[in-house]
Amino acid sequence: MELLLGYYLDQFKDAPRCSLYDRRKRKQMVEYISTMIQGCAANDDNVQETCKEAVSTLVRYHKKAKTANGTVCMxxxxHNILYVAMKLCYLWQLKDHETVALVLHEIYSCERTFERIFIGAIFGTKAPHYIAGTRVVLNLTCIFPKFDFLxxxxxxxxxxxxxIRGLVYFLDKANYxxxxxxxxxxxxxxLFRFIDLPIESCGKTSATKLSVQLGLPDRLLILLRFGALTVNDKDVVTVYDHILNRLMEFNHCYPYNLVACLQLLLRVIPMVKICLPEAANMITKDxxxxxxxxxxxxxxxxxxxCGFRPPELKHLSRCTIRRKLWENFQLPTGIRMLPLPVTLHRYLDILED
Structure with a gap:
C-alpha cells in the first residue's frame, strides 16, 4: 500500500498548488485512495491496517513537504491532503485512535484551529464557504496574494x-x-481538549458556547455528552449567564430551543453559576x-x-461521576462500562433527567 501510494503522490507533485482547493478534487482523491485500500486489503480483517497505512503515508507526505520548507506549512x-486523510479516517471508520489523533495534531499544528470540522456541524456544509479558515487565510492574503485561493x-x-456524525467520530477518537x-x-x-478548543473565525468562541448562542440543543447535547463544560471555569459562567439573560428577554414566552438548551446545561453542573457585579462567580438568593x-x-x-434548596443527591452523584470519567477521558463511552442499570446509564449520559 505504501509503495503504490508513494507512486501516486510522486505524480501529485506536478499538480497545481490549488489542485485540492475544490472539494470535488479532494473527493476524487479520497475515492481513488479508497479504491487502493480496498484492492490492497487481502480481506475485511486487513482493511483497518491498510487504511492506517494509507493515512500514515499521507501524514508523512505532509510532514516531508513541511520540513522541506523550513518547517513552515506551505x-x-x-496541507489540504491532510483533509483527504481525515475523510479516509471517517469513511473507513479507522479504529486506531493514535493515527486519527496524528492527523488532527498535524492539522492543528498548521491552522491552530479545527473550525473546518466544527463549523460544518454547527452551521451546515454551506457555511464554511464563508466562515471556516478565515483566520488562517485572511492574514496570509493580506501579505501574500497567492494564498487567496484558500x-x-x-x-x-x-x-x-x-x-455531525464526523464530529462525533473525531470527538470519540480524540478522547481515546x-x-x-x-x-x-x-x-x-x-492546554485544551479537542472539544474545548476556541474557534478562531467565531471570535475565539468554543463550539459549546456557540451552540448555546445559536440555540442548537441537538448539537449542545452531543458536546455536553463528550464532556464540554465539565470543568467549572470562567467559560462555564459566561455560558450560563448568556442563556439566562437571553431567556429573560422573552417576557414569559420562551422559545423551545433556548429552554431545551438550559435544561441540558442544568444537567451537567451541581448549581448554576452566574456573573454578578458585586461578586463575580458567586450567587445569592436575593x-x-x-x-x-x-x-x-x-x-x-x-x-x-440556584441556592434555595440543596441539589438532589442523585444529581450531585451524576456530576461527580461524570467529572471522574472526564478526568480519565472516558465520557461518554465509560458510562456503559459502569455496573449500573440501563436507566442510570441514560441518566449519567444526560439523555434523560
Missing part, C-alpha cells in the same frame, strides 16, 4: 448530518487518544430573584439549582 495542496473553503462532508493541544489565551499558553425571578417563577430555573 498550505495549498500539501478563501471559500467547503466542507468535506456531503451534508450537515454527515458532518487523550488529545490535548496548546492555545494562546491572552499571552498564556493553555441576587437570583432580582435578576432571574421570572425564570424561577416559571419553573425554568429550579430552586435546587
Amino acid at each position: 498550505m495549498g495542496k500539501y 478563501l471559500g473553503w467547503k466542507s468535506d462532508f456531503d451534508d450537515q448530518e454527515e458532518n 487518544a487523550r488529545l490535548e493541544l496548546p492555545f494562546d489565551v491572552g499571552g498564556e499558553i493553555k 441576587s437570583v430573584i432580582e435578576r432571574y425571578g421570572d425564570l424561577v417563577d416559571d419553573g425554568l430555573l429550579p430552586l435546587s439549582r
Whole structure:
C-alpha cells in the first residue's frame, strides 16, 4: 500500500498548488485512495491496517513537504491532503485512535484551529464557504496574494448530518487518544481538549458556547455528552449567564430551543453559576430573584439549582461521576462500562433527567 501510494503522490507533485482547493478534487482523491485500500486489503480483517497505512503515508507526505520548507506549512495542496486523510479516517471508520489523533495534531499544528470540522456541524456544509479558515487565510492574503485561493473553503462532508456524525467520530477518537493541544489565551499558553478548543473565525468562541448562542440543543447535547463544560471555569459562567439573560428577554414566552438548551446545561453542573457585579462567580438568593425571578417563577430555573434548596443527591452523584470519567477521558463511552442499570446509564449520559 505504501509503495503504490508513494507512486501516486510522486505524480501529485506536478499538480497545481490549488489542485485540492475544490472539494470535488479532494473527493476524487479520497475515492481513488479508497479504491487502493480496498484492492490492497487481502480481506475485511486487513482493511483497518491498510487504511492506517494509507493515512500514515499521507501524514508523512505532509510532514516531508513541511520540513522541506523550513518547517513552515506551505498550505495549498500539501496541507489540504491532510483533509483527504481525515475523510479516509471517517469513511473507513479507522479504529486506531493514535493515527486519527496524528492527523488532527498535524492539522492543528498548521491552522491552530479545527473550525473546518466544527463549523460544518454547527452551521451546515454551506457555511464554511464563508466562515471556516478565515483566520488562517485572511492574514496570509493580506501579505501574500497567492494564498487567496484558500478563501471559500467547503466542507468535506456531503451534508450537515454527515458532518455531525464526523464530529462525533473525531470527538470519540480524540478522547481515546487523550488529545490535548496548546492555545494562546491572552499571552498564556493553555492546554485544551479537542472539544474545548476556541474557534478562531467565531471570535475565539468554543463550539459549546456557540451552540448555546445559536440555540442548537441537538448539537449542545452531543458536546455536553463528550464532556464540554465539565470543568467549572470562567467559560462555564459566561455560558450560563448568556442563556439566562437571553431567556429573560422573552417576557414569559420562551422559545423551545433556548429552554431545551438550559435544561441540558442544568444537567451537567451541581448549581448554576452566574456573573454578578458585586461578586463575580458567586450567587445569592436575593441576587437570583432580582435578576432571574421570572425564570424561577416559571419553573425554568429550579430552586435546587440556584441556592434555595440543596441539589438532589442523585444529581450531585451524576456530576461527580461524570467529572471522574472526564478526568480519565472516558465520557461518554465509560458510562456503559459502569455496573449500573440501563436507566442510570441514560441518566449519567444526560439523555434523560
